[in-house]
Amino acid sequence: xxxxxxxxxxxxxxxxxxxxxxxxxTAPIEGEKAMTALKSLExxxxxxxxxxxxxxxxxxxxxxADFLTHDLHSLAAAAESQPASLRLKEGISQVLSIVDTxxxxxxxGLELLQDAMDNKRVLSTGIAAVDSFLHGGLRVxxxxxxxxxxxxxxxxxxxxLASSVAKMDRGSVxxxxxxxxxxxxxxxxxxxxxxxxxxVQRVMSxxxxxxxxxxxxxxxxxxxxxxxxxxxxxxxGCKVQLLIIDSVSSLITPVLGGGSSQGYSLMxxxxxxxxxxxxxxxxxxxxxxxxxxxxxxxxKPALGESWKSIPHVRLLLSCNYETNTCNISTLKHPSLVxxxxxxxxxxxxxxxx
Amino acid sequence: xxxxxxxxxxAIQRKRLLSQSYTSHASASPSDLACADRASDVxxxxxxxxxxxxxxxxxFSFLFVIGAQNAWDILLEEESMTRITTSxxxxxxxxxxxxxxxxxTEIGGVPGIGKTQLGIQLxxxxxxxxYYGGLxxxxxxxxxxxxxxxxxxxxxxxxxxxxxxxxxxxxxKSIQARQVEMGPKDFLENIYYFRVCSYTEQIGLENYLDxxxxxxxxxxxxxxxxxxxxxxxxFDDLAQRTRVLSAMxxxxxxxxxxxxxxxxxxxxxxxKVIESSFQLALALGDSWSHSCTNRLILYWxxxxxxxxxxxxxxxxxxxxxxxxxxxxxxxxxSNS
Numbered sequence: 001x002x003x004x005x006x007x008x009x010x011x012x013x014x015x016x017x018x019x020x021x022x023x024x025x026t027a028p029i030e031g032e033k034a035m036t037a038l039k040s041l042e043x044x045x046x047x048x049x050x051x052x053x054x055x056x057x058x059x060x061x062x063x064x065a066d067f068l069t070h071d072l073h074s075l076a077a078a079a080e081s082q083p084a085s086l087r088l089k090e091g092i093s094q095v096l097s098i099v100d101t102x103x104x105x106x107x108x109g110l111e112l113l114q115d116a117m118d119n120k121r122v123l124s125t126g127i128a129a130v131d132s133f134l135h136g137g138l139r140v141x142x143x144x145x146x147x148x149x150x151x152x153x154x155x156x157x158x159x160x161l162a163s164s165v166a167k168m169d170r171g172s173v174x175x176x177x178x179x180x181x182x183x184x185x186x187x188x189x190x191x192x193x194x195x196x197x198x199x200v201q202r203v204m205s206x207x208x209x210x211x212x213x214x215x216x217x218x219x220x221x222x223x224x225x226x227x228x229x230x231x232x233x234x235x236x237g238c239k240v241q242l243l244i245i246d247s248v249s250s251l252i253t254p255v256l257g258g259g260s261s262q263g264y265s266l267m268x269x270x271x272x273x274x275x276x277x278x279x280x281x282x283x284x285x286x287x288x289x290x291x292x293x294x295x296x297x298x299x300k301p302a303l304g305e306s307w308k309s310i311p312h313v314r315l316l317l318s319c320n321y322e323t324n325t326c327n328i329s330t331l332k333h334p335s336l337v338x339x340x341x342x343x344x345x346x347x348x349x350x351x352x353x
Numbered sequence: 354x355x356x357x358x359x360x361x362x363x364a365i366q367r368k369r370l371l372s373q374s375y376t377s378h379a380s381a382s383p384s385d386l387a388c389a390d391r392a393s394d395v396x397x398x399x400x401x402x403x404x405x406x407x408x409x410x411x412x413f414s415f416l417f418v419i420g421a422q423n424a425w426d427i428l429l430e431e432e433s434m435t436r437i438t439t440s441x442x443x444x445x446x447x448x449x450x451x452x453x454x455x456x457x458t459e460i461g462g463v464p465g466i467g468k469t470q471l472g473i474q475l476x477x478x479x480x481x482x483x484y485y486g487g488l489x490x491x492x493x494x495x496x497x498x499x500x501x502x503x504x505x506x507x508x509x510x511x512x513x514x515x516x517x518x519x520x521x522x523x524x525x526k527s528i529q530a531r532q533v534e535m536g537p538k539d540f541l542e543n544i545y546y547f548r549v550c551s552y553t554e555q556i557g558l559e560n561y562l563d564x565x566x567x568x569x570x571x572x573x574x575x576x577x578x579x580x581x582x583x584x585x586x587x588f589d590d591l592a593q594r595t596r597v598l599s600a601m602x603x604x605x606x607x608x609x610x611x612x613x614x615x616x617x618x619x620x621x622x623x624x625k626v627i628e629s630s631f632q633l634a635l636a637l638g639d640s641w642s643h644s645c646t647n648r649l650i651l652y653w654x655x656x657x658x659x660x661x662x663x664x665x666x667x668x669x670x671x672x673x674x675x676x677x678x679x680x681x682x683x684x685x686x687s688n689s
Contacts, residue, residue: 149639149642150639150642150643150648150664151642151648151663151664155666156666159666166424174421178603178606179457179606179643179644179645179646180455180456180457180606180609180610180646181646181666182424182427182666183666183667184424184425184427184428184431185428185431185432185667186666186667187424187428188424188428201425204423204424204425204428205423205424205425205426206423206424207423207424208421208422208423208424209421209422209423209424209427210421211607211610213603213604213606213607213610214603214607247643249643250599250602250603250643250644251603253595253596253599253640254596254597254599254600254603255596256596257592257593257596258592258593258596290639290640290642290643291639292639292640293639299639302640
């Protein structure tokens with residue numbers, strides 16, 4: 001079979017409007033371009049005619065994504081035996097050159113720093129000790145996990161964070177509640193400490209609560225959010241700054257294990273989706289996790305080994321009932337030193353009232 | 354609108370749509386869109402009428418369509434919601450008025466502390482009519498151990514009726530003129546009783562509850578006594594037990610939210626061995642402890658029975674004494 005040659009692309013500009021040609025009026029969202037059907041490219045690239053499309057369809061290739069996962073050499077070999085083989089092979093190299101335009105533009109270090117300073121802010125949690133421990137708070141663009149035993153204050157920290165971010169007035173908060181533990185009374189209490197009622201009502205209307213009791217529904221909600229955040233109208237509307245999922249472990253635990261790997265793949269794809277949402281749309285994401293007993297009876301965070309690599313930051317919360325204080329420590333953090341073996345409290349100790 | 358842009362979870366669904374080259378012919382009005390209470394319905398409607406969505410949808414209106422509420426509206430709703438009294442003023446005080454609807458409350462304690470008594474009291478108290486400050490609803494009592502004694506329920510119902518008439522007399526209301534007075538037999542009639550004898554029956558019943566409550570919309574409390582009993586035997590594979598229990602917990606949460614009722618789970622205790630010392634802990638393990646919204650621990654303090662709020666998103670940790678009398682759960686005798 002003839003060699004398929006590919007042309008190296010020039011560097012595309014990140015901020016330029018999407019010039020990818022599609023038959024309908026609006027352009028596809030970045031990252032979804034691979035799902036473009038071959039059919040829709042016919043208008044722009046006449047090489048990809050109906051003959052080419054039916055040849056690809058006979059190999060189960062309907063979109064560009066299918067094209068990428070298929071073995072190209074065997075496809076070229078199959079094209080060889082077809083009547084219009086040269087044209088088919090030209091079609092294949094045409095698709096490959098389209099593929100080369102689809103990748104995300106790259107950034108150099110300075111641009112990354114600029115993006116970090118402009119968009120990837122740090123969100124204060126509302127508790128001074130936790131903020132100083134985390135060097136400011138939760139970072140936008142990162143997925144943070146908060147693990148802790150039952151009634152150690154995870155939900156309280158989430159509610160505190162939600163009210164603190166809503167008060168900042170830079171965006172809205174989406175709170176996904178899986179255990180009916182969203183307490184608007186508590187949020188009202190946090191906000192009423194300083195402000196009067198008129199402002200409180202406006203701030204509280206920026207916090208949206210979803211009740212989700214199924215992992216598939218969670219995917220639906222996240223896809224909806226992704227869709228809305230990517231649309232034109234959103235840019236004029238109110239920005240989402242923070243997404244809290246309390247708790248993600250109660251949704252994943254029923255599907256994890258049991259011989260089938262579907263649970264693990266759901267968990268991993270959830271992690272991928274959350275990190276993508278966080279990075280592309282400048283959102284800070286906080287998820288809570290519960291504890292299970294590990295070796296020698298010591299508790300460890302649930303969801304197992306595969307989950308450990310998914311969040312950017314992993315925090316451990318523990319509560320001391322006698323002294324009524326909570327301790328927070330890091331299990332994993334990109335810029336703080338954490339101790340992997342011991343669960344001793346680190347620097348911050350503060351009491352929840 | 355192009356199918357490949359749509360937020361459809363499964364890649365397989367998307368491919369199916371593409372291979373059938375979906376075209377839109379039907380039309381849906383915005384009111385249809387607003388009535389869709391499942392996210393997947395909205396996506397389906399999106400397929401059909403794209404221009405409804407692409408015109409003027411901000412984040413809030415879009416998220417409202419798929420069932421989100423903002424915190425202020427939730428606050429107003431919560432403040433107007435009646436709670437189920439426990440008939441013990443001290444206990445009601447630490448609970449902020451009583452057991453709240455739309456939440457799953459777990460009550461755990463050693464045997465003999467009065468968990469079943471409290472469960473029966475709540476099943477009776479939920480029926481107190483609204484003109485006496487109650488919910489006027491019906492109760493579902495799921496018995497896994499066989500500790501439901503009908504004679505005791507009758508006794509508690511009689512005491513409740515007497516209390517109601519005395520309360521009515523105290524307020525000077527001429528209730529008899531307006532409403533039909535509830536008798537003890539009416540109380541019994543409004544409790545739907547299910548007896549389960551194995552964990553499969555329990556899971557099957559919980560699946561059936563959704564349909565049952567859709568047909569009996571005035572049910573306002575579901576008491577499960579006790580949730581642990583059937584799961585402590587017969588399970589060799591503890592990982593499977595965890596999965597089954599967490600799925601059950603999610604279903605109960607969904608039930609509580611969907612029908613605005615209270616779910617009360619009564620749990621047993623077990624001993625936990627930690628480094629050669631014994632400790633009492635609630636049954637069903639660590640992962641189950643995350644499956645409730647509120648948790649109440651009942652314990653003995655000397656000769657007195659006490660209740661302690663162990664977990665709550667909005668209530669402060671506090672203890673309150675109570676007593677079990679022939680009339681049901683009442684205030685502790687030493688205080689009153």
